[in-house]
Amino acid sequence: MFRKLMTSGVAALAILALAGGAxxxxxxxxxxxxxxxxxxxxxxxxxxxxxxxxxxxxxxxxxxxxxxxxxxxxxxxxxxxxxxxxxxxxxxxxxxxxxxxxxxxxxxxxxxxxGTEGIFIPKYVADEYGVKSLADLAKPEIAKLFDSDGNGLGELWAGAAGWESTNQTQVRAKSYGFDKTMELTTLDQAVELALLKDAYASKKPIAFYYWTPEWIFAAYELVKLEEPAFTGYTTEGAKGTERYNANGCYTFYQPGERNDWLEASDIKCSQPPTxxxxxxxxxxxxxxxxxxxxxxxxxxxxxxxxxxxxxxxxxxxxxxxxxxxxxxxxxxxxxxxxxxxxx
The missing domain is CATH 3.40.190.10 (Periplasmic binding protein-like II)
Known part of the structure; x- marks a missing residue:
């Protein structure tokens, strides 16, 4: 009997231990x-x-x-x-x-x-020259500020080759008219960041596409060039979402979607924050x-x-x-x- 009680007690303790472990x-x-x-x-x-x-x-x-x-x-x-x-x-x-x-x-x-995307310039450029909006880049006297090689066109980094954002920047250039005054570059990202560092050190103008969050916004004072407020995406792919508007300001097609993607696209407003x-x-x-x-x-x-x-x-x-x-x-x-x- 004592042995049976002991066995039962050990079993009970084992069950309690397992329960505690669980x-x-x-x-x-x-x-x-x-x-x-x-x-x-x-x-x-x-x-x-x-x-x-x-x-x-x-x-x-x-x-x-x-x-x-x-x-x-x-x-x-x-x-x-x-x-x-x-x-x-x-x-x-x-x-x-x-x-x-x-x-x-x-x-x-x-x-x-x-998360935001847009075209940025250093704050010292905005303060000294009064460059505020993306449409300002269509003005020859403003575009000239960003001309580093003397060819008469300012330079703007559109993003790296193959990025969706690089194509969007090309559409913006057409829509705002700075495709006539600015040369869009597609250097590697690391090269562009080195140019930004050099420009900032010497307080020279530079314009470039970028996004937040990123480390450059913690390291430098940068300003996003202003655009009209976003009123909606117009393409079929946006239907059913809260940001669709058939009469909106943001029409963008990828090169893979249609051959005339650049002519058919039109962006005349800011991209909404993601x-x-x-x-x-x-x-x-x-x-x-x-x-x-x-x-x-x-x-x-x-x-x-x-x-x-x-x-x-x-x-x-x-x-x-x-x-x-x-x-x-x-x-x-x-x-x-x-x-x-x-x-």
């Missing part, structure tokens, strides 16, 4: 890696916060963007989070997985940060509501992401160090805003 099991969270520095920084910040504050077991996996969103939609735990979703560049994924009436299997944080989100799968929300709540409450800023890129790209800091230093300096924000009601 209760303490960490939630596994898989972050899908994207291949640009801004995303890598955001991924690492989320990784460290979930590990430190929410006792999560975080890992990462690299794949194409399409595969990452498909995996989140499946909800099998192979990918739980994508940290830097440029939503306006992903119409198919938005229609299939995100917006009301879709599968609604991917959930965004409440407050996105904004809303950039942290996304997680609906399945993760069911598996660990607290981690999901944290992910919906994350609030990033374009300035912070630009500074993280600067620290990695220019200062050579490892992404893990950049994330830890920012977290250590922003604990009140993380604990009182990102983790409000979670811990």
């Amino acid at each position: 209760a303490e099991a960490k939630t596994k969270v898989v972050i899908g890696e994207l291949d640009w520095l801004g995303s890598r920084a955001i991924e690492q910040v989320l990784n460290q916060v979930m590990t430190e504050y929410l006792d999560a077991d975080v890992s990462t996996i690299a794949a194409s963007q399409e595969a990452l969103y498909e995996s989140m939609n499946k909800g099998d735990g192979s990918v739980d989070v994508v940290a830097d979703v440029w939503s306006d560049h992903l119409p198919a994924q938005m229609k299939n997985y995100v917006i009301p009436g879709s599968a609604e299997t991917i959930i965004f944080n409440k407050t996105p940060y904004e 809303r950039v989100y942290v996304a997680h799968s609906k399945e993760l929300a069911g598996r660990d509501p607290k981690i999901a709540q944290f992910l919906t409450q994350v609030k990033l800023s374009t300035d912070d992401v630009s500074k993280w890129i600067l620290a990695m790209e220019v200062d050579g800091k490892p992404v893990e160090q950049v994330a830890k230093e920012w977290i250590d300096a922003n604990k009140p924000k993380i604990e009182n805003e990102w983790l409000a009601g979670v811990r």
Whole structure:
């Protein structure tokens, strides 16, 4: 009898130990890696916060963007989070997985940060010469400021060869009329950044396409040339989205869409900011509501992401160090805003 009681007691203790171990099991969270520095920084910040504050077991996996969103939609735990979703560049994924009436299997944080694109000049050029708008580049006396080789045309970096944005800049040049006064260049990005550094050091005029967030906006004072307000995309591909307007100001076709893409395209307004989100799968929300709540409450800023890129790209800091230093300096924000009601 005593032996039976002892055996039962041992079994009970074993069951309690197993139950305790199950209760303490960490939630596994898989972050899908994207291949640009801004995303890598955001991924690492989320990784460290979930590990430190929410006792999560975080890992990462690299794949194409399409595969990452498909995996989140499946909800099998192979990918739980994508940290830097440029939503306006992903119409198919938005229609299939995100917006009301879709599968609604991917959930965004409440407050996105904004990514912008446009033509920029140094602030000292705007201040000294009064260059404010993109249409100013169609004025010969303004274009002459950016003429570095004496051929009578100013230079403007349109982007690298093969970029969609390079074609959009070409359309803008036609639409605003500075195709007659400015020469569009397609140098490698690294070469253009070296030219920017030299121009800034000697306070010379320079004009170029770029986007935020990026490290140059943390390193230099730059001004985006003004354009009329965006009133809508006009092409078939935009139908069904909130930014479609048959009479809008933004008509753009890719060279692969039609042979007369340049003649048929017309851009006479700014490109609207792209809303950039942290996304997680609906399945993760069911598996660990607290981690999901944290992910919906994350609030990033374009300035912070630009500074993280600067620290990695220019200062050579490892992404893990950049994330830890920012977290250590922003604990009140993380604990009182990102983790409000979670811990």
